[in-house]
Amino acid sequence: MIEIKEDRCDFCGTCVSVCPVDCIELRETVIKIDRDVCTNCKLCVYVCPIETLEFVDE
Protein backbone atom coordinates (compact mmCIF):
# COMPACT_ATOMS: atom_id res chain seq x y z
CA MET A 1 0.00 0.00 0.00
CA ILE A 2 0.98 3.65 -0.38
CA GLU A 3 2.28 5.32 2.74
CA ILE A 4 2.59 9.07 3.26
CA LYS A 5 5.41 10.63 5.22
CA GLU A 6 3.28 13.51 6.39
CA ASP A 7 6.12 15.44 7.97
CA ARG A 8 7.76 15.70 4.54
CA CYS A 9 4.63 16.60 2.55
CA ASP A 10 4.28 20.10 1.08
CA PHE A 11 0.60 19.53 0.11
CA CYS A 12 1.30 20.59 -3.50
CA GLY A 13 -1.22 18.27 -5.16
CA THR A 14 1.09 16.80 -7.80
CA CYS A 15 0.06 13.32 -6.64
CA VAL A 16 -3.63 14.23 -6.94
CA SER A 17 -3.17 15.40 -10.53
CA VAL A 18 -2.04 11.96 -11.74
CA CYS A 19 -4.23 9.75 -9.54
CA PRO A 20 -6.44 7.70 -11.90
CA VAL A 21 -9.05 6.92 -9.24
CA ASP A 22 -9.14 10.26 -7.39
CA CYS A 23 -8.48 8.66 -4.02
CA ILE A 24 -6.28 11.40 -2.52
CA GLU A 25 -7.85 14.11 -0.42
CA LEU A 26 -5.76 17.21 0.06
CA ARG A 27 -6.36 20.22 2.26
CA GLU A 28 -4.10 23.02 3.43
CA THR A 29 -2.03 20.74 5.67
CA VAL A 30 -3.87 17.44 5.47
CA ILE A 31 -3.35 14.61 3.00
CA LYS A 32 -5.31 11.35 3.08
CA ILE A 33 -5.49 8.33 0.81
CA ASP A 34 -8.74 6.39 0.63
CA ARG A 35 -7.29 2.88 0.78
CA ASP A 36 -10.57 1.28 -0.28
CA VAL A 37 -10.31 3.10 -3.60
CA CYS A 38 -6.52 3.16 -4.12
CA THR A 39 -5.26 0.61 -6.65
CA ASN A 40 -1.58 0.89 -5.64
CA CYS A 41 -0.66 1.99 -9.15
CA LYS A 42 2.21 4.05 -7.66
CA LEU A 43 1.89 6.98 -10.09
CA CYS A 44 1.72 9.30 -7.07
CA VAL A 45 4.92 7.79 -5.69
CA TYR A 46 6.70 8.43 -8.99
CA VAL A 47 5.67 12.07 -9.43
CA CYS A 48 6.04 13.36 -5.89
CA PRO A 49 8.75 16.02 -6.23
CA ILE A 50 10.12 15.45 -2.72
CA GLU A 51 9.72 11.72 -1.97
CA THR A 52 6.76 12.04 0.37
CA LEU A 53 4.98 8.90 -0.81
CA GLU A 54 6.25 5.38 -0.61
CA PHE A 55 4.96 1.98 -1.67
CA VAL A 56 5.29 -0.63 1.07
CA ASP A 57 4.32 -4.29 0.86
CA GLU A 58 1.48 -5.16 3.21
Place this chain on the structure above:
Amino acid sequence: MNDPFDVIVVGAGPAGSVAAWHASLGGAKVLLLEKDRDIGLPVRCAEGVGAAGLQTVIEPEPKWIASEITALNLISPHKKTVTLKNVGLGYVLYRKIFDNFLAEKAAHAGTEVLTKAYANGLLFDAEGAVNGVSFTHLGKRFSLRAKVVIGADGVESRVGRWAGIHTQLKLRDIETCVQYTLANVDVNPGVCDFYFSHEIAPGGYVWVFPKGPGVANVGLGISGEYAEHKSPLRYLNAFVQEHFPKGSILTTTVGGVPVAPTNKVIVKDGFMLVGDAAHQANPISGGGIVPAMVAGKIAGQVAAEAVGTGRTSAKFLKTYEKEWYKAQGNTHKMTYRLKEAVYRLTDEDLNRTADSILALPEEKRTIVNVFKKALYNKPTLILDALRVFKDRIGDIFEPLS
Protein backbone atom coordinates in the same frame (compact mmCIF):
# COMPACT_ATOMS: atom_id res chain seq x y z
CA MET B 1 -22.83 34.42 2.48
CA ASN B 2 -26.32 34.71 1.15
CA ASP B 3 -26.89 32.31 -1.66
CA PRO B 4 -27.86 31.90 -4.37
CA PHE B 5 -24.85 33.43 -6.02
CA ASP B 6 -24.67 34.04 -9.72
CA VAL B 7 -21.15 32.66 -9.91
CA ILE B 8 -18.98 30.66 -7.49
CA VAL B 9 -15.29 30.39 -8.37
CA VAL B 10 -13.23 27.65 -6.70
CA GLY B 11 -9.56 28.61 -6.30
CA ALA B 12 -8.04 32.08 -5.92
CA GLY B 13 -4.93 31.80 -8.09
CA PRO B 14 -4.56 34.04 -11.15
CA ALA B 15 -7.20 32.13 -13.16
CA GLY B 16 -9.82 32.18 -10.39
CA SER B 17 -9.28 35.74 -9.20
CA VAL B 18 -9.33 37.17 -12.72
CA ALA B 19 -12.47 35.14 -13.52
CA ALA B 20 -14.17 36.45 -10.36
CA TRP B 21 -13.01 39.99 -11.08
CA HIS B 22 -14.43 40.01 -14.61
CA ALA B 23 -17.65 38.25 -13.62
CA SER B 24 -18.14 40.96 -10.98
CA LEU B 25 -17.35 43.70 -13.48
CA GLY B 26 -20.06 42.18 -15.66
CA GLY B 27 -22.57 42.66 -12.87
CA ALA B 28 -22.71 39.14 -11.44
CA LYS B 29 -22.91 38.35 -7.72
CA VAL B 30 -19.72 36.35 -7.17
CA LEU B 31 -18.22 34.20 -4.40
CA LEU B 32 -14.52 33.28 -4.62
CA LEU B 33 -13.42 30.27 -2.51
CA GLU B 34 -9.80 29.61 -1.53
CA LYS B 35 -8.77 26.54 0.44
CA ASP B 36 -5.67 28.08 2.03
CA ARG B 37 -5.58 30.71 4.74
CA ASP B 38 -3.63 33.26 2.69
CA ILE B 39 -4.29 34.10 -0.91
CA GLY B 40 -1.00 33.76 -2.78
CA LEU B 41 0.55 31.35 -0.29
CA PRO B 42 2.14 28.92 -0.55
CA VAL B 43 3.66 30.12 -3.81
CA ARG B 44 3.78 27.34 -6.41
CA CYS B 45 5.66 29.15 -9.12
CA ALA B 46 9.04 30.16 -10.51
CA GLU B 47 7.46 33.62 -10.84
CA GLY B 48 8.68 34.52 -14.32
CA VAL B 49 6.32 36.20 -16.77
CA GLY B 50 6.57 38.06 -20.08
CA ALA B 51 5.54 41.71 -19.91
CA ALA B 52 3.67 41.73 -23.21
CA GLY B 53 1.45 38.77 -22.29
CA LEU B 54 0.79 40.10 -18.81
CA GLN B 55 -0.27 43.47 -20.17
CA THR B 56 -3.07 41.90 -22.17
CA VAL B 57 -4.83 41.42 -18.83
CA ILE B 58 -3.31 43.83 -16.30
CA GLU B 59 -1.00 46.83 -16.06
CA PRO B 60 2.25 46.04 -14.22
CA GLU B 61 2.63 47.49 -10.69
CA PRO B 62 6.06 47.97 -9.09
CA LYS B 63 4.89 46.46 -5.80
CA TRP B 64 4.69 42.95 -7.22
CA ILE B 65 7.73 43.06 -9.50
CA ALA B 66 10.92 41.67 -8.00
CA SER B 67 13.13 42.21 -11.03
CA GLU B 68 13.06 43.15 -14.69
CA ILE B 69 14.50 40.73 -17.21
CA THR B 70 15.94 41.77 -20.56
CA ALA B 71 17.96 38.74 -21.68
CA LEU B 72 17.94 34.95 -21.48
CA ASN B 73 20.86 32.54 -21.25
CA LEU B 74 20.31 29.05 -22.64
CA ILE B 75 23.03 26.71 -21.40
CA SER B 76 23.65 23.51 -23.35
CA PRO B 77 24.66 20.11 -21.93
CA HIS B 78 28.27 20.82 -22.98
CA LYS B 79 28.08 24.08 -21.03
CA LYS B 80 28.02 26.59 -23.85
CA THR B 81 25.89 29.67 -23.20
CA VAL B 82 23.62 31.09 -25.88
CA THR B 83 22.54 34.59 -24.86
CA LEU B 84 19.30 35.87 -26.35
CA LYS B 85 18.88 39.62 -26.33
CA ASN B 86 16.11 41.58 -28.05
CA VAL B 87 13.50 39.42 -26.37
CA GLY B 88 11.44 42.27 -24.97
CA LEU B 89 10.80 42.67 -21.29
CA GLY B 90 10.05 40.06 -18.65
CA TYR B 91 9.45 40.16 -14.94
CA VAL B 92 10.18 37.98 -11.98
CA LEU B 93 7.16 38.52 -9.76
CA TYR B 94 6.45 38.39 -6.09
CA ARG B 95 3.59 35.94 -6.62
CA LYS B 96 2.30 36.29 -3.08
CA ILE B 97 1.74 40.02 -3.59
CA PHE B 98 0.61 39.53 -7.18
CA ASP B 99 -2.07 36.96 -6.30
CA ASN B 100 -3.28 39.13 -3.45
CA PHE B 101 -3.53 42.08 -5.80
CA LEU B 102 -5.70 40.11 -8.23
CA ALA B 103 -8.00 38.95 -5.43
CA GLU B 104 -8.24 42.59 -4.28
CA LYS B 105 -9.25 43.56 -7.80
CA ALA B 106 -12.03 40.98 -7.63
CA ALA B 107 -13.10 42.13 -4.17
CA HIS B 108 -13.15 45.80 -5.18
CA ALA B 109 -15.35 44.88 -8.13
CA GLY B 110 -17.82 43.26 -5.71
CA THR B 111 -16.65 39.64 -5.34
CA GLU B 112 -17.10 38.11 -1.89
CA VAL B 113 -13.83 36.30 -1.00
CA LEU B 114 -13.68 33.41 1.46
CA THR B 115 -10.38 31.83 2.53
CA LYS B 116 -9.97 28.55 4.42
CA ALA B 117 -12.91 27.32 2.37
CA TYR B 118 -12.30 23.75 1.25
CA ALA B 119 -14.56 22.61 -1.59
CA ASN B 120 -15.54 18.95 -1.36
CA GLY B 121 -18.24 18.54 -3.97
CA LEU B 122 -20.50 20.10 -6.58
CA LEU B 123 -24.26 20.42 -6.50
CA PHE B 124 -26.37 19.44 -9.51
CA ASP B 125 -29.94 20.15 -10.56
CA ALA B 126 -32.41 17.48 -11.72
CA GLU B 127 -31.10 17.71 -15.29
CA GLY B 128 -27.51 17.18 -14.18
CA ALA B 129 -26.35 20.77 -14.62
CA VAL B 130 -23.89 22.09 -12.03
CA ASN B 131 -25.69 24.55 -9.77
CA GLY B 132 -23.58 24.99 -6.66
CA VAL B 133 -20.63 24.01 -4.50
CA SER B 134 -20.39 22.25 -1.17
CA PHE B 135 -17.45 23.16 1.04
CA THR B 136 -16.27 23.31 4.62
CA HIS B 137 -15.20 26.50 6.32
CA LEU B 138 -13.95 26.64 9.91
CA GLY B 139 -15.48 23.28 10.71
CA LYS B 140 -18.90 24.03 9.21
CA ARG B 141 -20.39 22.50 6.08
CA PHE B 142 -21.93 24.74 3.46
CA SER B 143 -23.89 23.95 0.30
CA LEU B 144 -24.35 27.12 -1.70
CA ARG B 145 -26.20 27.50 -4.98
CA ALA B 146 -24.87 29.34 -8.02
CA LYS B 147 -26.00 29.64 -11.61
CA VAL B 148 -22.46 29.10 -12.87
CA VAL B 149 -19.47 27.45 -11.17
CA ILE B 150 -15.92 28.09 -12.34
CA GLY B 151 -13.26 25.49 -11.43
CA ALA B 152 -9.87 27.16 -10.96
CA ASP B 153 -8.37 24.73 -8.47
CA GLY B 154 -5.04 24.21 -10.15
CA VAL B 155 -3.19 21.22 -11.54
CA GLU B 156 -4.89 18.73 -9.22
CA SER B 157 -8.38 19.89 -10.26
CA ARG B 158 -10.76 17.72 -8.33
CA VAL B 159 -13.54 20.18 -9.08
CA GLY B 160 -13.20 19.31 -12.76
CA ARG B 161 -13.48 15.61 -11.91
CA TRP B 162 -16.61 16.22 -9.85
CA ALA B 163 -18.11 17.92 -12.89
CA GLY B 164 -17.46 14.72 -14.84
CA ILE B 165 -14.41 15.96 -16.73
CA HIS B 166 -11.35 13.75 -17.11
CA THR B 167 -8.50 15.88 -15.73
CA GLN B 168 -5.97 13.23 -14.80
CA LEU B 169 -2.57 13.92 -16.34
CA LYS B 170 -0.38 11.31 -18.02
CA LEU B 171 3.17 11.10 -16.62
CA ARG B 172 4.44 12.36 -19.96
CA ASP B 173 2.28 15.47 -19.64
CA ILE B 174 3.33 16.62 -16.18
CA GLU B 175 6.52 18.25 -15.02
CA THR B 176 7.33 17.55 -11.41
CA CYS B 177 9.20 20.50 -9.93
CA VAL B 178 11.19 21.73 -6.94
CA GLN B 179 12.64 25.15 -6.42
CA TYR B 180 14.74 26.88 -3.80
CA THR B 181 14.75 30.61 -3.33
CA LEU B 182 18.44 31.04 -2.60
CA ALA B 183 20.19 33.98 -0.95
CA ASN B 184 23.92 34.68 -1.09
CA VAL B 185 24.19 33.70 -4.74
CA ASP B 186 26.00 35.43 -7.57
CA VAL B 187 23.40 36.18 -10.25
CA ASN B 188 22.97 38.83 -12.91
CA PRO B 189 19.79 40.73 -11.95
CA GLY B 190 18.59 41.26 -15.53
CA VAL B 191 19.16 37.80 -16.96
CA CYS B 192 17.38 34.46 -16.56
CA ASP B 193 19.39 31.27 -17.03
CA PHE B 194 18.03 27.99 -18.39
CA TYR B 195 20.09 24.79 -18.25
CA PHE B 196 19.22 21.91 -20.55
CA SER B 197 20.61 18.40 -20.14
CA HIS B 198 19.26 14.91 -19.55
CA GLU B 199 21.85 14.58 -16.81
CA ILE B 200 20.58 17.52 -14.77
CA ALA B 201 16.86 17.65 -15.63
CA PRO B 202 15.57 14.88 -17.93
CA GLY B 203 12.55 15.96 -19.97
CA GLY B 204 12.70 19.42 -18.44
CA TYR B 205 15.19 22.10 -17.47
CA VAL B 206 16.79 24.05 -14.67
CA TRP B 207 15.91 27.70 -14.24
CA VAL B 208 17.73 30.48 -12.38
CA PHE B 209 15.51 33.54 -12.04
CA PRO B 210 17.00 36.51 -10.20
CA LYS B 211 14.70 38.11 -7.63
CA GLY B 212 17.08 40.87 -6.66
CA PRO B 213 20.75 41.35 -5.77
CA GLY B 214 22.13 38.03 -4.51
CA VAL B 215 18.75 36.28 -4.50
CA ALA B 216 17.28 33.92 -7.09
CA ASN B 217 14.65 31.26 -7.67
CA VAL B 218 16.68 28.19 -8.59
CA GLY B 219 14.54 25.25 -9.57
CA LEU B 220 13.91 22.48 -12.00
CA GLY B 221 11.20 20.39 -13.51
CA ILE B 222 11.62 16.88 -14.83
CA SER B 223 9.12 14.90 -16.84
CA GLY B 224 6.88 12.63 -14.80
CA GLU B 225 8.17 9.82 -17.02
CA TYR B 226 11.65 10.14 -15.57
CA ALA B 227 10.71 10.70 -11.95
CA GLU B 228 10.36 7.05 -10.97
CA HIS B 229 14.08 6.47 -10.61
CA LYS B 230 15.28 9.77 -9.19
CA SER B 231 13.23 12.56 -7.66
CA PRO B 232 13.39 16.23 -8.72
CA LEU B 233 14.64 17.00 -5.21
CA ARG B 234 17.77 14.90 -5.77
CA TYR B 235 18.41 16.50 -9.17
CA LEU B 236 18.04 19.97 -7.66
CA ASN B 237 20.30 19.27 -4.70
CA ALA B 238 22.99 18.05 -7.08
CA PHE B 239 22.66 21.17 -9.24
CA VAL B 240 22.75 23.57 -6.29
CA GLN B 241 25.73 21.78 -4.79
CA GLU B 242 27.63 22.28 -8.03
CA HIS B 243 26.54 25.83 -8.91
CA PHE B 244 25.56 27.57 -5.67
CA PRO B 245 27.34 25.77 -2.82
CA LYS B 246 27.22 28.88 -0.63
CA GLY B 247 23.53 29.63 -1.21
CA SER B 248 21.13 29.63 1.72
CA ILE B 249 17.64 28.28 1.16
CA LEU B 250 15.03 30.91 2.06
CA THR B 251 12.05 29.02 0.64
CA THR B 252 11.37 25.61 -0.84
CA THR B 253 8.65 25.50 -3.48
CA VAL B 254 7.15 22.28 -4.75
CA GLY B 255 4.57 21.50 -7.40
CA GLY B 256 3.43 19.90 -10.62
CA VAL B 257 2.95 21.70 -13.92
CA PRO B 258 0.67 20.49 -16.71
CA VAL B 259 2.50 20.38 -20.05
CA ALA B 260 -0.47 18.91 -21.85
CA PRO B 261 -2.96 19.81 -24.55
CA THR B 262 -5.86 21.96 -23.33
CA ASN B 263 -8.31 19.60 -21.65
CA LYS B 264 -10.73 18.14 -24.23
CA VAL B 265 -13.70 19.27 -22.16
CA ILE B 266 -13.57 22.63 -20.38
CA VAL B 267 -17.30 23.38 -20.30
CA LYS B 268 -20.33 21.56 -18.89
CA ASP B 269 -23.85 22.76 -18.15
CA GLY B 270 -23.38 25.46 -15.51
CA PHE B 271 -19.63 24.87 -15.33
CA MET B 272 -16.32 26.12 -16.74
CA LEU B 273 -12.75 24.98 -16.04
CA VAL B 274 -9.85 27.49 -16.22
CA GLY B 275 -6.07 27.74 -15.82
CA ASP B 276 -3.84 24.83 -14.79
CA ALA B 277 -7.04 22.92 -13.96
CA ALA B 278 -7.88 23.04 -17.68
CA HIS B 279 -4.24 22.29 -18.65
CA GLN B 280 -3.86 25.69 -20.28
CA ALA B 281 -0.22 26.31 -19.27
CA ASN B 282 2.34 26.62 -22.05
CA PRO B 283 3.42 23.01 -22.77
CA ILE B 284 7.00 23.92 -23.69
CA SER B 285 7.87 26.28 -20.86
CA GLY B 286 5.24 25.31 -18.32
CA GLY B 287 4.40 29.02 -18.09
CA GLY B 288 0.87 29.30 -16.81
CA ILE B 289 0.28 32.79 -15.42
CA VAL B 290 -0.70 34.53 -18.64
CA PRO B 291 -2.81 31.71 -20.12
CA ALA B 292 -4.60 31.34 -16.78
CA MET B 293 -5.41 35.05 -16.67
CA VAL B 294 -6.48 35.16 -20.32
CA ALA B 295 -8.79 32.16 -19.78
CA GLY B 296 -10.04 33.58 -16.47
CA LYS B 297 -10.92 36.89 -18.05
CA ILE B 298 -12.88 35.23 -20.85
CA ALA B 299 -14.63 32.81 -18.49
CA GLY B 300 -15.57 35.64 -16.11
CA GLN B 301 -17.03 37.72 -18.90
CA VAL B 302 -18.93 34.77 -20.36
CA ALA B 303 -20.23 33.82 -16.89
CA ALA B 304 -21.60 37.34 -16.33
CA GLU B 305 -23.27 37.32 -19.71
CA ALA B 306 -24.67 33.83 -19.14
CA VAL B 307 -26.18 34.87 -15.83
CA GLY B 308 -27.49 38.16 -17.19
CA THR B 309 -29.27 36.47 -20.08
CA GLY B 310 -30.27 33.26 -18.30
CA ARG B 311 -28.25 31.04 -20.63
CA THR B 312 -26.08 28.92 -18.37
CA SER B 313 -26.14 25.70 -20.40
CA ALA B 314 -22.96 24.28 -21.92
CA LYS B 315 -24.24 25.43 -25.30
CA PHE B 316 -23.80 29.09 -24.37
CA LEU B 317 -20.79 28.59 -22.07
CA LYS B 318 -18.95 27.16 -25.06
CA THR B 319 -18.47 30.80 -26.02
CA TYR B 320 -15.64 30.65 -23.47
CA GLU B 321 -14.12 27.62 -25.18
CA LYS B 322 -14.32 29.28 -28.60
CA GLU B 323 -12.78 32.52 -27.32
CA TRP B 324 -10.02 30.59 -25.52
CA TYR B 325 -9.03 28.83 -28.73
CA LYS B 326 -9.09 32.13 -30.61
CA ALA B 327 -6.97 33.91 -27.97
CA GLN B 328 -4.43 31.21 -27.06
CA GLY B 329 -5.78 27.69 -27.51
CA ASN B 330 -4.86 27.29 -31.16
CA THR B 331 -1.31 28.44 -30.46
CA HIS B 332 -1.33 26.12 -27.47
CA LYS B 333 -2.05 23.15 -29.79
CA MET B 334 0.98 23.96 -31.93
CA THR B 335 3.09 24.52 -28.83
CA TYR B 336 2.18 21.04 -27.63
CA ARG B 337 3.30 19.54 -30.95
CA LEU B 338 6.58 21.43 -30.61
CA LYS B 339 6.97 20.19 -27.06
CA GLU B 340 6.61 16.60 -28.23
CA ALA B 341 9.43 17.15 -30.74
CA VAL B 342 11.69 19.09 -28.38
CA TYR B 343 11.13 16.42 -25.75
CA ARG B 344 12.77 13.84 -28.03
CA LEU B 345 15.96 15.87 -28.55
CA THR B 346 19.07 14.19 -27.19
CA ASP B 347 21.89 16.01 -25.43
CA GLU B 348 23.86 15.70 -28.70
CA ASP B 349 21.00 17.45 -30.54
CA LEU B 350 21.01 20.22 -27.94
CA ASN B 351 24.79 20.63 -28.18
CA ARG B 352 24.58 20.80 -31.96
CA THR B 353 21.83 23.41 -31.70
CA ALA B 354 23.88 25.56 -29.32
CA ASP B 355 26.95 25.33 -31.55
CA SER B 356 25.02 26.32 -34.66
CA ILE B 357 23.36 29.26 -32.91
CA LEU B 358 26.74 30.45 -31.60
CA ALA B 359 28.01 30.37 -35.19
CA LEU B 360 25.41 33.01 -36.09
CA PRO B 361 25.99 36.75 -35.66
CA GLU B 362 24.58 38.03 -32.38
CA GLU B 363 21.53 39.71 -33.91
CA LYS B 364 20.40 36.40 -35.41
CA ARG B 365 20.43 34.59 -32.08
CA THR B 366 16.69 34.60 -31.57
CA ILE B 367 14.15 32.24 -30.01
CA VAL B 368 12.71 31.40 -33.43
CA ASN B 369 16.17 30.57 -34.77
CA VAL B 370 16.92 28.35 -31.77
CA PHE B 371 13.84 26.28 -32.62
CA LYS B 372 14.69 26.35 -36.35
CA LYS B 373 18.13 24.92 -35.62
CA ALA B 374 16.86 22.41 -33.09
CA LEU B 375 14.16 21.10 -35.43
CA TYR B 376 16.07 21.54 -38.71
CA ASN B 377 14.93 18.15 -40.01
CA LYS B 378 11.23 18.76 -39.25
CA PRO B 379 10.07 21.49 -41.66
CA THR B 380 6.38 21.37 -40.69
CA LEU B 381 7.26 21.97 -37.07
CA ILE B 382 9.46 24.90 -38.06
CA LEU B 383 6.33 26.42 -39.61
CA ASP B 384 4.56 25.89 -36.28
CA ALA B 385 7.48 27.52 -34.48
CA LEU B 386 7.27 30.53 -36.78
CA ARG B 387 3.58 30.89 -35.94
CA VAL B 388 3.97 30.31 -32.21
CA PHE B 389 7.03 32.31 -31.26
CA LYS B 390 7.28 36.07 -31.35
CA ASP B 391 10.87 36.33 -30.11
CA ARG B 392 9.64 37.62 -26.80
CA ILE B 393 10.51 36.47 -23.34
CA GLY B 394 6.99 35.13 -22.90
CA ASP B 395 7.74 32.46 -25.52
CA ILE B 396 10.01 30.45 -23.27
CA PHE B 397 9.51 32.03 -19.90
CA GLU B 398 7.04 31.47 -17.12
CA PRO B 399 7.80 27.99 -15.87
CA LEU B 400 6.00 26.63 -12.82
CA SER B 401 3.36 29.28 -12.74
